[in-house]
Amino acid sequence: MGSPTLTPATARRTGVVTGLGVVAPTGTSTADHWDAVLAGRSGIREITRFDASVYPVRHAGTIPEFESRTRVPDRLVPQTDRWTHFGLAAAEEALADADVDPAGLPEYEMAVVTASSSGGVEFGQREMESLYQHGPSWVSVYQSIAWFYAATTGQISIRHGMRGTCGVLCGEQAGGLDAIGQGRRLLRQGTRLVVTGGTDASLGPYGLVSQLRSGCVSTVDDPETAYLPFDRLPHGHLPGEGGAMVVVETEESASARGAGRGYGTVLGYAAGFDQSTTTGRPPVLARVIRQALDDARLDPSDVDVVFADAAGEHRRDRVESAALAEVLGPGAVPVTAPKTLTGRLLAGGAALDVATALLSLRDQVIPPTHGPIRLSPDHEIDLVQDEPREVPLRHALVVARGYAGFTGALVLGRGDRTR
Amino acid sequence: MSRFDLDELRQIMRASAGVDEGVDLAGDIGDLEFGDLGYDSLAVLELVSQVQRTHGIVIPDEAVEEMPTPNRAVEYINRLAMEGKAS
């Protein structure tokens, strides 16, 4: 205890992922999600939580089967936004999957770090409606704890008695990697276990309309062809809701509990920021990937699969494929984008990709990228399409890029957990 | 306003603040402390705020301290409503 927080990175410790929790359009549990991903079952559906026919986007990665009442303690349902419901449910599954009883571990050595992008936007819209329709005294007491971006971390910390260094990082769609990277940092500083990841639920009317203004959302009405990353003529992406939480522990903690090397280890992480294209400065992604590999003490040839960011916009796709080709070699490593089944989940997207990548390492199979993508010759990548590909997998690289320039890369190593 | 009763309070509690596991709101809860029923200070503030809205009465800040249990809350709210009518 009392290990310094402001430490150099010399104390090299990797984090072992011992538990996964998923709430995604592809399934409300890790097992359901993985089955759907391997089977290529899409979670893109017509939005039914409200009448979206008035908007230029009617389809999204939604989770209509998620029932807050059965997955979240009754008292917390009216106090929290849907995004926090997802976070609580995913954290609970991850802890159960890791077979952790937080009550039996030192309280200050457990931490919660989540990513958020849009906070409790649906809850907030409802309360603003009360405010402007009726007056200040109609605003719910719970608005003060449901809307702000720290709500999910706070609620998970309280629910599981985790009193260590808790945090919330917002790096738009790269935030999920930043949160897991921060989790690993904490493991080097006296924390033994971190619940980390990200969720988002920005598919209420105000959240959806805000996303439309990012200029990146596809307005193609056919859900099968709306989001086609790396295609010759991509149209943008479809939004989605959900995310994932993972339990990451120090090697000592995992082995002391008999969890071995779990699903795998977080070996390397790096982050950077792209300046605007008008500055003429080159994108940072290739450098960030190299830094993450250096951090993992791996060579490019050690990477066996890439879980791509897959923006679905030609220029951004091109930046990504060029960086992959530059660092790993043109077409040298299989690349996949299972988020074609869910849409882009904002803060939840990268976290879900990490969970999917760990499942891929466990089962030694690369899930395919979904949809009728005609790979553009501009992309010198080996895009896995149509069928899962069974190949030996030692290490996976997860890439995440967010609106405005946020960039992250995370390297995962294989664990010893079996299905 | 119509007389406020325990059943209406139960309904508001269920809708606005949920119910803790192991708590039977339909049971004999009238004289149990809100805290023991799993309702913290925020939950009580939310109940009060809902009652104000649905019954159009104004409950002063200090009043929360005078309603530690559901029965006391019902009593207080009815007294307030009567005074409101009288004035």
Added chain:
Amino acid sequence: MSRRAVITGVGVVAPGGGDREAFWSLLVAGRSATRRISLFDPSGFRSQVGAEVDFDGRASGLTSQEVRRLDRAAQFALVATREALADSGVFDGPPPGSVDPARVGVSIGSAVGNTMRLEEEYMVLSDDGRRWLVDHTYGVPHLYEYMVPSTFAAEVAREVTAEGPCTLVSTGCTSGLDAVGHGAQLIAEGSADVVVAGATDAPLSPITAACFDAIKATTARNDDPEHASRPFDRDRAGFVLGEGAAVLVLEEARAARERGAHVYADLVGFASRSNAYHMTGLRRDGREMAEAIRVALDQARLNPTDVDYVNAHGSGTKQNDRHETAAFKRSLGEHAYRVPVSSIKSMVGHSLGAIGAIEVAACALALDRQVVPPTANLRGRDPECDLDYVPLVAREHRMDAVLSVGSGFGGFQSAMLLARPGRVPVDAGSG
């Protein structure tokens, strides 16, 4: 080789004055900048008092497009960033001698992000709340940038051409302290050589005011706005919502020394703990905040008696003031009764996530100038708060190490230790 972050530039946008020096003058004078809210019509609200910044984006050097594009909090952040950069001179060296953008990071804190713009645009899109199905045809071009708080970090990153790790830290009311702590960590671990760190919030809008009205956390003393923020006073009645930003330039100590930079303070310890108790409630004993203080002291290899000043969270709610008084006694022992403790929220209000960074800026200036800012409006102590809260008048005081703490919704408790340059051995933080 141990690395440590030091503060070489300070930029502040705070109530009661435009820039760093105006802010410091306000603190030293013990003047309170709280007043009846003018940014919106507060009649109909329980709390009608705020600590507002008299801010004009154009007069502060922002362009027309910046003023149009950016939420008030983002405008604060940019103005504070420019002041901090000019103060530090870190990027003034001629290329190629200047800093590699890949080695520059950004860590900005905010509790509520672009709330003000989100609310204004919501009103238009919903036609004043009439339409649940908001009208997307009224969506302004930058609407998405208002939804995501990371916009603040992106704006600062573009301003300083940062290509290293950039993030927005959002841990409610400890966001500012946590963002500076995160920035210091990036430097200590070698992920960056320069980090532009700080926090910003502009929460003085109806929806946020209504939030705090609902839980009765803000003061209802509307009759005397200038004296409404009264931390540790027996007549306090809740906190006063404020706004503002502080941005610091953090550099690696050796590099800062080599280029001859003026160093305000060394960052020698930082820790945060959570109470896992309640989203808004605090236990009386202050144990998690005390634990954060203990760990921060441990990192700096300092004893409780080495702390020469405590910048308290001091929000002015009964619950907080008693909680942290207990935490100081628990972590500092008898020394808690001797060390000066003050709350600048008595003067600049509580700007949620921003205040933590503003308080770190105050600590850096206090160390630099060897003056303890007072707690304004403290006329009669709450009998349960029995420490030396430096009432009303600033105090010249010899300080080598100061402690700043924060406490916030979600149960987060953070503590940071700053020291006069070179006073705490640089190796202390390693190990």
